[in-house]
Amino acid sequence: MPNVRRATRDFMDLVASCLTAARIDALYASKWTCQAVLRSLPPLAKLYVLRLLYLDAAVPDKMLLEWIKGDAVAKHKNAVDRLVQLRVFLPEEKILSRKKETHYRVNPKFQEQLRLALSTGLGTPRDPLPPDIAVRMPSAKELDDYATEKWEAWFSSLVNFASPDGPSASTNGFIVQLFQKADLLTSGQDPKITPAGFQFLLLDRNSQLWRVIREYVQYAEARQIDTGELIRFLLEIGFYSVGEPYSMDSLPNSQRNFAEELAMLGVLQLQKGMKDRWFIPTRLATGLSASLSESSAWQTEGFIMVETNFRVYAYTSSKLHIETLHVFVRTEYVLPNILVGSITKESVNGAFASGISADQIIKFLQQHAHPFVAQKVPSVPETVCDQIRLWESDRVRVQYLPAYCYEGFPSTSVYESVVAHARDRNGLLWEDANRKMIVVGGEHHEAIRAFLQNINKKK
Template sequence: MPQVRIVAKNFMDMVASLPAMKLDKLYDNPFICQAILRSLPPLAKKYVVQLLYIDVPVSAKLFEDWVLADGASKHRVAIDRLIQLRIFNQTLGRNRETTYRINQTFQVNLQKHIVHGGALPREPMPSNITVRLPSLEELEAYAVDQWECFLLHLINSSEAEKKTNISSSMMRIFQKGLISQRDEREPAKLTEGGFQFLLMDTNAQLWYIIREYISNSEELGVDSADLISFLLELSFHVTGEAYNMNTLTDIQRVTIRDLADLGLVKLQQGRKESWFIPTKLATNLSISLSDTSARKQGYVVVETNFRMYAYSTSKLHCEILRLFARVEYQLPNLVVSAITKESLYKAFENGITSEQIIAFLQQNAHPRVAERVPSVPENVSDQIRLWESDLNRVEIVPAQLFDEFSSRGVFDSACDFARENGGLLWEDSKKMFIIVKGEMFNLMKDFISRFR
């Protein structure tokens, strides 16, 4: 079983692991407070709101009294998270009682938000300067296009037509862990992690890339806290509005160029000024911190005869399907493929599991079949699982062989002894051979030596 896990969702862990000083600095920005609040578990959010206007430490017992027995574990998770993120400060009050007090910067920022309502990080530019802004549909198409182009480059696909502006060194950093190249002549191969990455949904992929991006720029000397706060701030802009580039700092201006290559923003140049327009990918950044993600329209229909029809014009989709299916022919808006034993074996070899494939098929089911239960025919999903378990037919167990028994009586009692202890693997009564599990060797030796 592959043990590679690409951890993409716990961006908040990354924030939580920042040193205390940086974390406190991060809370100076009201948008970060908001984004972080939204990423908390529901119970933790409630605790924060409850304490928002309370200026004295509150005893931990008070919280526990509110919680029903069922919720004790959820309560602990929530409190741990709050303390980890330094939103709650834990202190020992009088009579050795644990008390919590909300982080004051955090508190003040949220209070402002509650009193004044949600403000925008920066004012959009008036429409008389920005001549022609793309419509929301155009913007969405642009974002999807950029992102796919990036992914195709990432997996070194020959299908990528457009060039991406991301430098090859940056690309190599993203590819680390996803793609391996043993030596120069060999074409680069996707690793197990790479396959799992491709099967993730867009938001999860995005966060994985952003994480890599942040840790990379940290090496280049950019403060990760600044970057995180800029990215989170970006997610509070309104999709489709233009924002002036002059409002950004130099570092942010460099960052935003890279983000444009990923499809998070669209850059436009006017006669005098230039501006950036956030796309849905950017504004969804803070939503995807919690597990919410808007469900994408599916495109795959799997039939009981193992045929798979994918209604998609995207080359990336085709590449993904190629990971575990044999593509038979491609029409402008349709990819017809078949799930075969050979294609699946290839996938299993690369470390994709049957459960991942089935989950992928279920999540990307075409709306017409998504209503059906199950959306993937049972015979197909069962067969995929069976084929995987076929590969695991051989089990390796360390074993010991005993032979040349002095008499049949000794052999028989040795067999019985091994069987009783659950260690007998194989016996041949004619030749008087017996094979037992390795860990039973000493027991067996003692047992047989008693007959001597």
């Protein structure tokens, strides 16, 4: 049977994959972590949690099924799987009327803290400093400008690895290591941007943030940092008020180090007075307790206009925006607040060679469409979209489809039976009788697996 590697899609997937059951339970000692987990759940899973929150007994799965419509069974399974994955639900097997039934109980630690959160109301993990201590507070615009400047400084360094001149000598070593861990840069003494790095540049800021935070957490273990404490701090940050000052001295030493590293990302701003130090959450921090599937509170105004003649006008002075557009746009001239260029076959072929797809280019143009054209449907002319896809199809003449490899058959007779069954279904793609290996099309995988299970039952 093939081995399947499941990639983490959001931060809560990472929590479940990198922490043991005991450490996940330890996270639920904080009401802020419990609220962050609740926010991240699918709507149906949230419904289950809130309905069962004040029930101390385990309930059967068939009872949960009575709460949904018949066509929502798949959503029910996804909701329950996520709750079990995060140990919000603890499954119990019970024998009733000689039948084994699965019951679910809300994790007592999660249950206790979420009840506490609902009964004590909203708030922040720590009280902000009084105005007489934190006197040099930035305005909302200044805080946004600070976050943007820090964020773009990070990713301008990534773009620099793609330039002929290479990165500047002042590139932060920690940033380089983090990019290499994320497979955005190649390893070695002379790192270069990878195809994944080019694709990363075209993601929206919320997706970029989550990618970096995931790698930051995974990199923590290699740096001998308590992953559970880091995750708890990251989830709590989302509950602080943007623009309010909070004392650094009230944080444990390890969390102070986390705050200093997050300030490099623009998630926090650090300030210092005569005696006190404090951190100020930016709008980038508000997304840290939400699911990747939710929209970020951080939204940037669009700046790109694309015409039907393939001309591109980008009203921006951001070096990062300009360098990103260089990846697939032929630049004609750049003024202090505008870039003018055009999309050509040669310019997009360079992007395709770097591993970027036509759909990624189109999505980037749509996500950053200027407000003047963003309300139009489509915001990028169809002729331009179609032509970009046609240019890609000229290069990609091979279509990739999912397939499954079967090996390790217990006997020749079983192998031959499976081969015959796969051939009858027109699903056999390849076979090697000497090594007893076959490859079948992805759409036939479930049927072949069921056929194998029936053979095993007969034995």
